[in-house]
Amino acid sequence: MRTVTRTWLRCLVGALCLPLCLPFVAARAAPLRALVVDQRGTPIPDAVVYAEPVDGKLPPPKRPQAVIDQIKRRFVPLVSVVRTGTAVTFPNKDNIEHDVYSFSPAKRFELHLYHGVPAKPVMFDKPGLVVMGCNIHDQMIAYLLVVDTPWFAKTDAHGEASIDDVPPHTYKLTVWHYRMLDPDRLPSRNVAAGSGGPARFTLQLKSE
Numbered sequence: 001m002r003t004v005t006r007t008w009l010r011c012l013v014g015a016l017c018l019p020l021c022l023p024f025v026a027a028r029a030a031p032l033r034a035l036v037v038d039q040r041g042t043p044i045p046d047a048v049v050y051a052e053p054v055d056g057k058l059p060p061p062k063r064p065q066a067v068i069d070q071i072k073r074r075f076v077p078l079v080s081v082v083r084t085g086t087a088v089t090f091p092n093k094d095n096i097e098h099d100v101y102s103f104s105p106a107k108r109f110e111l112h113l114y115h116g117v118p119a120k121p122v123m124f125d126k127p128g129l130v131v132m133g134c135n136i137h138d139q140m141i142a143y144l145l146v147v148d149t150p151w152f153a154k155t156d157a158h159g160e161a162s163i164d165d166v167p168p169h170t171y172k173l174t175v176w177h178y179r180m181l182d183p184d185r186l187p188s189r190n191v192a193a194g195s196g197g198p199a200r201f202t203l204q205l206k207s208e
């Protein structure tokens with residue numbers, strides 16, 4: 001009798017849990033992929049690809065943080081992408097001082113001559129492009145694209161980017177590169193997550 005009751009209870013629990021679990025199974029994450037080439041068909045590294053859900057539903061931010069180093073009088077990496085509201089730290093790993101600044105409308109700031117890690121990170125609270133330099137070393141430049149989504153990636157040496165673990169949905173995929181001829185008109189396309197092959201984008205680039 002006890003065994004029968006236990007089996008019956010298990011069935012009941014299973015029947016109750018199944019509908020509760022289904023949404024989680026259905027909401028399994030899928031990748032979004034892109035291939036970015038220039039006007040000659042050459043794959044482009046360091047292009048930013050970001051995905052905004054077409055219904056505008058975004059997960060709440062989790063106090064995102066990022067790091068942009070200064071190594072051998074260069075910013076590393078040259079190109080970064082972060083979600084709006086990200087705190088970025090700028091460690092100086094050289095044994096000379098740097099003075100990091102930006103005049104970009106999305107974020108004006110200056111970290112006066114310093115060594116090591118600045119005490120406070122810089123908060124990037126507006127979307128847009130932030131171009132950074134060093135007041136001492138003119139050749140130093142870095143690009144930070146601030147976007148209103150947590151789903152983004154950069155293309156690798158093969159021009160490929162994969163935005164992993166996005167909930168299954170349709171997204172507006174947008175592409176940006178720091179050498180784009182027309183940065184005011186970013187190419188974009190609606191793509192369903194997990195829909196197979198990469199979305200191909202051709203960018204018109206300035207020569208280096």
Ligand SMILES: [Cu+2]
Pocket residue numbers: 073097098099134135136137140
């Ligand atoms: Cu410098």
